[in-house]
Structures are given as C-alpha cells and as structure tokens.
Amino acid sequence: MTADVLIVGAGPAGLALAAALGEIGLRVEGIAPADPAASWTNTYGIWEDELPTSTLAAMLQQRWTDCVAYTGDDEMRLARVYGLLDNSRLQGHLLERCARGGVRWRRQAAHAIAHTASYSTVTLVDGSEVCARVVVDASGHAPIFVQRPAHGAVAYQAAYGVVGRFVRPPVRAGRMVLMDYRADFLTATERQQEPPTFLYAMDLGEGRYFVEETSLAHAPAVPFNMLRGRLHRRLAHWGCPVRTIEHEEFCLFPMNMPVPYLDQPVLGYGGAASMVHPASGYQVGAALRYAPIVAHALAAALQTPNATPGHIAHVGWGALWPQARLHNHRLYLFGLQTLLSFDTARLQRFFATFFRLPRAQWAGYLSNTLSTPEVMQTMLTLFLHAPGDVRSGLMTAALRHPAMFARAVTGLA
Numbered sequence: 001m002t003a004d005v006l007i008v009g010a011g012p013a014g015l016a017l018a019a020a021l022g023e024i025g026l027r028v029e030g031i032a033p034a035d036p037a038a039s040w041t042n043t044y045g046i047w048e049d050e051l052p053t054s055t056l057a058a059m060l061q062q063r064w065t066d067c068v069a070y071t072g073d074d075e076m077r078l079a080r081v082y083g084l085l086d087n088s089r090l091q092g093h094l095l096e097r098c099a100r101g102g103v104r105w106r107r108q109a110a111h112a113i114a115h116t117a118s119y120s121t122v123t124l125v126d127g128s129e130v131c132a133r134v135v136v137d138a139s140g141h142a143p144i145f146v147q148r149p150a151h152g153a154v155a156y157q158a159a160y161g162v163v164g165r166f167v168r169p170p171v172r173a174g175r176m177v178l179m180d181y182r183a184d185f186l187t188a189t190e191r192q193q194e195p196p197t198f199l200y201a202m203d204l205g206e207g208r209y210f211v212e213e214t215s216l217a218h219a220p221a222v223p224f225n226m227l228r229g230r231l232h233r234r235l236a237h238w239g240c241p242v243r244t245i246e247h248e249e250f251c252l253f254p255m256n257m258p259v260p261y262l263d264q265p266v267l268g269y270g271g272a273a274s275m276v277h278p279a280s281g282y283q284v285g286a287a288l289r290y291a292p293i294v295a296h297a298l299a300a301a302l303q304t305p306n307a308t309p310g311h312i313a314h315v316g317w318g319a320l321w322p323q324a325r326l327h328n329h330r331l332y333l334f335g336l337q338t339l340l341s342f343d344t345a346r347l348q349r350f351f352a353t354f355f356r357l358p359r360a361q362w363a364g365y366l367s368n369t370l371s372t373p374e375v376m377q378t379m380l381t382l383f384l385h386a387p388g389d390v391r392s393g394l395m396t397a398a399l400r401h402p403a404m405f406a407r408a409v410t411g412l413a
C-alpha cells in the first residue's frame with residue numbers, strides 16, 4: 001500500500017512533522033540511515049516562549065530567567081526566559097507520538113527519487129523502493145532531494161563549545177549569556193581584521209558550565225581551531241580556564257540559504273527547507289511550530305484523489321513559506337548581509353542598539369513572529385537609533401547589494 005507521506009530524515013524537523021502527520025491519521029513512513037532513537041548530540045537552546053504548547057515547554061532540561069548580553073562593556077538584561085532542550089525527552093516524546101500515529105521507520109539512506117502523476121518513489125541505498133503520494137525531504141542543511149536556486153557565498157554559523165568545570169566560574173551563578181561580544185582578550189589588529197566572535201554561555205548547575213565561542217555568520221566559515229583558540233584565550237584572560245572537559249561541541253551550518261524552489265514535486269522541512277532563521281541560526285522552534293500547520297495543509301491536499309505529488313508538495317510549500325514569511329526572510333537575509341561586513345566594534349554598537357529596542361521588537365525579530373510591516377518598523381527603528389557608523393554600514397550594504405535590498409523592500413523574488 002502506498003503511504004500518504006514519506007519522511008526522509010529523523011532529526012528534530014523530520015520527527016516533528018512525522019509526529020504531526022501521524023496524529024491526524026495519515027499513513028506515514030520514515031527513513032533515516034541511523035536509528036531514529038539514536039541520540040541527538042547538538043545542544044539545542046531556545047526561548048521558552050517559542051515552544052508552542054505546554055507539553056513541549058516541559059521538554060526543557062533547564063531554564064534561565066537571568067539572561068544577559070554584553071555589547072562592549074554594557075551588560076544588557078534580556079527580559080525573556082531561555083532554555084536548553086532535553087534532547088532525549090523531546091526525541092522520546094516525538095517518537096511516541098509517531099508510534100501512536102502508526103509511523104513506520106526504516107533504517108536506510110535515501111538515494112534517488114522519481115515521480116509519476118499519482119505517487120513518488122524513493123530508491124534506498126540497498127536498492128529497495130518506497131512509494132508515497134508525497135515525499136518530505138527533512139535530511140538537513142545539505143538536502144538529498146530538495147533543489148534551491150543558485151546563490152552567492154554561503155555564510156556559516158560556526159561555534160566551538162565545551163561543557164565542563166572551570167578554575168573559577170566563567171558565568172555568574174544561575175545565568176545565561178546569549179552573546180558576549182567583549183573582545184578585550186584580542187589584539188587591536190585581531191579586533192579590526194579578523195572575524196568577530198562572541199561567547200554563548202550558561203551555568204548548568206553543580207559546578208558545570210557550557211561555554212561556546214561563536215561566529216554568528218561568516219563566509220567562509222570561521223575555522224574551529226580559531227574558535228577553540230579564542231575560547232581558551234578569553235577564559236584565560238578572565239582567570240577562569242577550563243579544568244575538565246566533559247563534552248566538546250562543534251557547530252557548523254549555513255545561515256543564508258535561499259528558500260528552495262516552491263514548485264518542485266518534493267516538499268522540504270527543517271534545514272532542507274531553509275528554515276534556519278538568518279538572524280540567529282535557530283530553527284528547532286520553527287520546526288516544532290510549523291509541523292501541525294504543514295501537516296494539516298498536506299492532509300487537505302491529500303483529500304483530492306487525483307492530486308499529483310507536485311500539487312501536494314506545492315500546497316505544503318505554500319503553508320511553510322506563505323508570501324509574508326517569504327518577505328520576512330528576504331528582510332532577514334538583507335539584515336544578515338549587512339552584519340557580515342561589520343567588525344567587532346561596529347557589531348557591538350549594532351547589538352547595543354538592537355537589544356535596546358522594545359522587547360516585543362527584538363524578541364519578535366529573533367523568533368520570526370512579527371508581521372512584515374512590524375519587521376520593517378523594527379529595522380527602521382534600529383536604523384534611526386543606531387550610532388553614525390552603524391547607520392553608514394547599513395546604507396553601504398544597501399548600495400553594495402542593490403538587488404538584495406530591493407528584494408527585501410519589495411518582497412519580490
């Protein structure tokens with residue numbers, strides 16, 4: 001029997017969508033090269049208010065009400081609760097919902113795809129085939145099937161982090177530091193000529209801390225050895241070098257991928273659908289929020305008996321990337337392009353202005369919950385309140401990237 005939907009990939013995005021589809025009674029199959037219950041090793045942070053239900057809000061292993069950012073010497077309090085996801089609890093919860101919805105998983109990698117007027121066939125690496133009325137590619141940032149338009153240089157978020165114990169606490173007790181752009185441990189030349197990085201850090205309790213030197217976005221990616229070197233120099237400069245390392249994290253993913261073609265006969269989800277927020281790199285919250293929306297859209301499209309895979313996927317793409325979200329994405333991409341040209345000092349002043357905006361504006365911008373006029377208003381307010389060098393940087397970016405600026409303003413492709 002042909003499945004309604006075949007999900008390729010069992011990361012946070014694939015599992016969230018499979019769970020939502022199974023829950024509404026669709027016949028769902030999933031494929032992933034490893035056991036879908038194999039541990040996710042990434043450390044997933046999220047603002048608590050981005051978790052769409054109280055059940056999902058209970059998936060945090062830890063939460064912080066004392067959240068700050070340092071932009072230069074200013075300590076800015078962020079009146080918003082941040083948390084770390086309990087990966088095994090979230091994964092277990094999604095897999096349980098999948099099981100209740102009858103989702104069946106095969107341990108195989110997808111290799112090729114073909115379409116007829118009534119179904120799609122995915123060939124697995126062992127040569128076997130799985131058919132479904134529509135295929136969702138949730139295979140991550142380098143998708144196996146989803147096609148994207150050609151694009152310029154890819155800017156990557158890169159980070160090197162350590163969970164461990166330290167000679168002295170690197171973070172105040174009970175605190176989460178979203179970004180610490182203080183760079184007094186670097187030489188003046190390094191601050192001016194090398195890519196800016198910041199510290200993301202949190203107190204995990206019982207003498208353990210997570211500290212991560214992070215490049216928000218840079219093309220090419222900032223190498224891990226530079227991030228590692230900077231993390232240790234920063235900690236040594238503050239008098240709190242690492243005593244014991246429990247876990248090392250290497251983080252690398254693209255930040256500025258274009259939205260995929262919306263008329264292709266395969267739907268994408270998660271990293272494969274360019275759902276990473278270009279301002280922050282966050283994506284898991286969006287994958288959890290959009291899963292029921294996309295699932296209901298697919299269920300509606302599947303009710304048409306003769307719907308082609310292309311038609312069903314098109315309805316899914318429309319639910320995932322409605323016009324307003326596309327326009328916001330173009331605004332965010334322009335915002336990111338601007339930041340790519342800023343050195344440490346200018347970035348410090350940029351974020352000092354950003355986090356002084358009303359909370360509804362900076363929080364909504366980071367979570368992509370603002371309407372397009374609200375995103376524009378936020379950008380304009382920031383521009384009007386920013387110091388001269390930041391403003392001139394923003395204007396220079398508009399002049400250097402006129403096509404991108406025009407797309408951001410008009411929302412047109």
Ligand SMILES: Cc1cc2nc3c(=O)[nH]c(=O)nc-3n(C[C@H](O)[C@H](O)[C@H](O)COP(=O)(O)OP(=O)(O)OC[C@H]3O[C@@H](n4cnc5c(N)ncnc54)[C@H](O)[C@@H]3O)c2cc1C
Nearest residue numbers: 009010011012013044045110139140251270271282283284
């Ligand atoms: C170290 C690190 C930390 C991060 N921290 C955060 C964070 O705090 N918050 C946040 O929102 N984001 C974070 N991210 C971004 C992260 O990339 C994504 O948010 C998330 O992992 C992407 O989810 P995904 O399900 O789309 O893809 P993935 O998690 O990459 O999952 C892809 C799935 O597809 C499977 N797959 C791949 N190829 C095939 C194939 N050919 N056939 C079948 N299956 C296949 C894989 O095995 C996997 O199961 C972090 C990333 C890294 C690397």
